[in-house]
Amino acid sequence: MNKKQGYERGNAGDRFKHKYLEKFVDLLIPTIKKDFLFLDLTAGYWDMEPGSQIYAGGSKRVIDKLEQNNISYQAVLFESQDNIYKDLEEKLQGRQNIVVCGDWKASKDVFKDVSPNSLVFYDPTKIKDYNGFFGHFENILQKEANMFLWAGEEAYPEHQEIINQIYDILNNSILNYRDFLRRQQLPFGKTRTEHNIVVSRINLNSL
Numbered sequence: 001m002n003k004k005q006g007y008e009r010g011n012a013g014d015r016f017k018h019k020y021l022e023k024f025v026d027l028l029i030p031t032i033k034k035d036f037l038f039l040d041l042t043a044g045y046w047d048m049e050p051g052s053q054i055y056a057g058g059s060k061r062v063i064d065k066l067e068q069n070n071i072s073y074q075a076v077l078f079e080s081q082d083n084i085y086k087d088l089e090e091k092l093q094g095r096q097n098i099v100v101c102g103d104w105k106a107s108k109d110v111f112k113d114v115s116p117n118s119l120v121f122y123d124p125t126k127i128k129d130y131n132g133f134f135g136h137f138e139n140i141l142q143k144e145a146n147m148f149l150w151a152g153e154e155a156y157p158e159h160q161e162i163i164n165q166i167y168d169i170l171n172n173s174i175l176n177y178r179d180f181l182r183r184q185q186l187p188f189g190k191t192r193t194e195h196n197i198v199v200s201r202i203n204l205n206s207l
């Protein structure tokens, strides 16, 4: 198997996702005001472990762009797996404006400060994790925060229901959205569709 296939970080799905995440941040940058808030609910690794070729995680990519553009920001990175949490803490120690927390669902008032001057990134491992997110989704949209949502869907009715629910909520909001799809053929005639949904009040046509 090719080294960059399967679930290895930096695989084709990651590269596709990160391309649109970065394009989206580039589009947002001219609209950003000081004290931007970046909430990454499912942060994952900062970058690959020593020994591998460095492949930056999504949160590092966003933060690097904010810093390259001299934007003042606060970032809260949530990560529930102990070893990954420790990796983030170790790499980010001393960075006053970046906080590392555990399971986002265990934190109170996670979305209290979100506004149009925020980005909420939700990139769960499993599509069923949206069930715990839907209770907050409309609140985030009402606050007009920017969002990047990733959802990996296979041809199961329950997956399609979750995608339909995401679309229904987005269609009832005043924000713009675009879904960048990555389709894959799986063995035994199955298919998988990865959704990379960008949500904002700014115009997304140029993405």
Ligand SMILES: C[S@@+](CC[C@H](N)C(=O)[O-])C[C@H]1O[C@@H](n2cnc3c(N)ncnc32)[C@H](O)[C@@H]1O
Pocket (backbone or CB within 6 Å): 041, 042, 043, 044, 045, 056, 057, 058, 059, 078, 079, 080, 081, 084, 102, 103, 104, 105, 123, 124, 125, 129
């Ligand atoms: C697909 S990875 C994230 C990759 C990352 N967004 C990137 O672009 O590099 C999902 C991560 O979310 C974490 N996770 C899953 N549920 C979580 C939760 N409720 N709170 C915080 N982290 C969670 C997992 O441990 C995993 O590391």
